[in-house]
Amino acid sequence: MPDKPEEDQKKDMSEVKSFKKSSLKKTETQEKNTLPTKDVIEQEKKSAMEQAS
Known part of the structure; x- marks a missing residue:
């Protein structure tokens, strides 16, 4: 591992x-x-409410 992270970033x-x-x-x-x-x-919400009734 490199000693300095800056060197690794430059690479x-x-x-x-x-x-x-x-x-x-x-x-x-x-x-x-x-x-x-x-x-x-x-439309899906209305359909779900109608089916629940």
Whole structure:
């Protein structure tokens, strides 16, 4: 382990600075789990209240 954390941090930063972004592969982000809209939540609440009655 290095004696000083500053030295370790400088080493890590040099690694980051020398990283080539062109070596990364292009990916497509796909949203898998969308959150319900306010309208959907209200409909579910009404449905639950009707079933409880």
